Amino acid sequence: MSTLYSRQTLFCALGLLPVFGASAEGFVDDSTLKLQLRNVYFNENFRDEHGLSTKAAATAKSERTEWAQGFLLDYQSGFTPGTVGFGMDALGLLGLKLDSGRGRSGTGLLPVHDGGRAADEFASAGVTAKARLAKTTLKYGTLLPKTPVLIYNDARLLPQTYQGSQISSSDLENLTLSGGYLERFKLRDSTDSVPIVPDGYGGDKSGDFNYAGADYKWGKSVRLSYFYGELENFYRQNFAGIQHDLPLGPGTLTSDLRYFNSVDSGSAYAGKIDNTMLSGLLSYAISGHTLGAGYQALNGDAGLPYISGATVYSFSNAGIGKFIEEDERTWMLNYGYNFAAAGVPGLTFSTRYLSGNDGKSNSTVKEWERDAEIAYVVQQGSFKGLGVKLRNYVYRSDFSRGRDSNRLYLTYDIALW
Numbered sequence: 031m032s033t034l035y036s037r038q039t040l041f042c043a044l045g046l047l048p049v050f051g052a053s054a055e056g057f058v059d060d061s062t063l064k065l066q067l068r069n070v071y072f073n074e075n076f077r078d079e080h081g082l083s084t085k086a087a088a089t090a091k092s093e094r095t096e097w098a099q100g101f102l103l104d105y106q107s108g109f110t111p112g113t114v115g116f117g118m119d120a121l122g123l124l125g126l127k128l129d130s131g132r133g134r135s136g137t138g139l140l141p142v143h144d145g146g147r148a149a150d151e152f153a154s155a156g157v158t159a160k161a162r163l164a165k166t167t168l169k170y171g172t173l174l175p176k177t178p179v180l181i182y183n184d185a186r187l188l189p190q191t192y193q194g195s196q197i198s199s200s201d202l203e204n205l206t207l208s209g210g211y212l213e214r215f216k217l218r219d220s221t222d223s224v225p226i227v228p229d230g231y232g233g234d235k236s237g238d239f240n241y242a243g244a245d246y247k248w249g250k251s252v253r254l255s256y257f258y259g260e261l262e263n264f265y266r267q268n269f270a271g272i273q274h275d276l277p278l279g280p281g282t283l284t285s286d287l288r289y290f291n292s293v294d295s296g297s298a299y300a301g302k303i304d305n306t307m308l309s310g311l312l313s314y315a316i317s318g319h320t321l322g323a324g325y326q327a328l329n330g331d332a333g334l335p336y337i338s339g340a341t342v343y344s345f346s347n348a349g350i351g352k353f354i355e356e357d358e359r360t361w362m363l364n365y366g367y368n369f370a371a372a373g374v375p376g377l378t379f380s381t382r383y384l385s386g387n388d389g390k391s392n393s394t395v396k397e398w399e400r401d402a403e404i405a406y407v408v409q410q411g412s413f414k415g416l417g418v419k420l421r422n423y424v425y426r427s428d429f430s431r432g433r434d435s436n437r438l439y440l441t442y443d444i445a446l447w
Contacts, residue, residue, distance in 0.1 A: 057117055060108025063447050068100035069128075069440040070187050072137040077432035090431075091136070096148060097129040098139045100187040109162050119158040121172055123188045125219075126151050138219050139187045154221045156191055166199040175210060178269040178288070179241050179259030181341040183218050190218045190339050194238075209242035217339045228264050228300050229338045235299040237262030239337065243269070251275045263296035265303050265335040269343070281316030288343070292335050305330030307354065311345050311362065318371025324362040326386075332356055346384055348399045349423035350433055353386040355395045360386035376407040397427035417441040 074094045103122035109115025127140055130148040140148040156172025173192045174182045183190040196210035214223045225236030243257030253273040260266045268291045276283045287310045294303040311324035324345050328334060334354035336342050346353035346360050353360040364382035369375070381402040388395040405419040423435040 056108040056115065057110045058108065061447070062104075062106050062445070064104045065444045065446055066100075066102040066104070067440075067442040067444070068102065068187055069098075070100065070139055071097045071438040072139055072186075072435075073437070074137065074433050074435040077426070077434060091133060093134060094137045095129075095131075095134040096127070096137045096139045098187050099126045099128055100124065101126075102188065109160075113163065115162045117160045117162070119160060119169075119171075121156045121158075121191070122153075123155065123191075124151070124153040125187050137186075141219050141221070152219075152221050154191070154216060156193075165201045166197065168195070168197045170195040173210070173212070175212065175241075177208065177210075177241055177243060177259070178255060178257045178271060178343040179243070179267050180212075180239065180337055181343055183339050183341045185341070186218045188218055191216050193223060204247040206245045207242075208244075210240065212239045215337070215339070226261060227338050228261060228335050229340070231264075231300050231338070233299055235263065235297075237264055237296075237299075260295060261335075261337065263298070264294070264300050265292055266295045267292045267335065278314070279316075281314055284313045284315070286311045286313070286345075288345075290334060292332075300335070301332065303332045303335055305332055305334065305356070307334050307344075309345055309360075313364075318368045320364075320366040320368075322362075322364045324364075326353065326358075326360040326362070328354060328356065328358050330357075333358070346386070348382070348384055348425075349401045349421060350425040350435060351384065351386075351397050351399045351427065351430075353384055353397065353399075355386075355388065355429075357388040357390070358386045358395055359389060360384055376409045377405070379404045394428040397425070397430070399423065399425045413442075415443040 072095065076090070076092055101124040105120040107117040107119065109117045125140060127148055127150050130140060132146040135142045135146060135148040141152050142148055158169050158171035158173065160167060160169045171193070173194055173196055174189060175192055175196065176182065182192065192212045193214040194210060194212035196208065198206065198208040200206045212226060215226055216223050226239050227236050239259065239261045241257060241259040243255065246254045248254060251274055255271045257269045258267070269289065271288045273284065273286045290307040292303055292305055294301070305328055307326065307328045309324060309326035311322055313320055313322035326344070326346055333356050334342065341347055342352055342354060344352070344354060345362055362382065362384045364380065366378065366380035369377035383400050385398040401421070401423050403419065403421045405417065407417040408414055417440070419439040421437040423433070426432040
């Protein structure tokens, strides 16, 4: 049976071809179906009791250790022929517990029941309708936003997903415009679709999130971006960024400058917010080596606001800490090596160190973190695409619990068609 015939048979069985009509060749021919297997072992040991009351410290967990298997089935259709093409995407997620315990749960890999035990399994699915006109695409349904003002979190077993609409356009040369309106989301370890709230908020209010922005390539070496995001009745945020590549000697010097301005909006349910965050990173790459150094400074009221569970578009979004507290200043150093330069493609190593504080003599805002990662992806043969990644994080803080964390990821991407 040919690949095309098998696809058409599947779509007929699902009742999709009649929906999109007889001339649905692009919808079928350009479709893809991928399965990603993720096996994750997560171990984290707490080293102190900072940030806990005496009563809480007496009952706090000393470690979190879990092992789980994830399955991500990603279907993306092509578009029907015509001036306006229509299509559909679907995402299926399944997580299975391999090892956990009531005293070791809460790693973010699996949902946790009221009794403190992790769920044996959890699953969710999402469908996205889409339409395309020229190089402009509109989507509605399950989304994985990736913008400076909102990045979905995909650092555990299954990704965080959102429900809403988004549009992107690259009709103008070197310019990409995008925008979106999001109404609900699911955390990476949950099947519950819940209203959107900012990180750290404990109240019963929520709001919709909307964003718009542009990315522009200026020549071959400069990339500019601007984005606006607003969580209704919580905060508004403006972002501007510039990246520049400069050939320097035998290598390339890359400068990356990012600026955030955040203020509270509407009813300000999370309290007063009025701050800026400016961060810059210089990186020099030569013969597989990349060495970087950066500095980040927050000024004003409150820390940098962001959506609950999401990833922050910051150099300081480390393995454990985020280094975005009120008035915090952070120094960063990083180093990476791609062993392809030494004849071993697919093997990489990276490490970084961050140290932050607000410079006030009576403050507890003081933290540091040291991260290391080594990863390998099989490049050819029967197991091409099989990846293994080992991460080690060491974090200490005067306002949060210190942690030592080891995480092992085994991944395998399979293109079903």
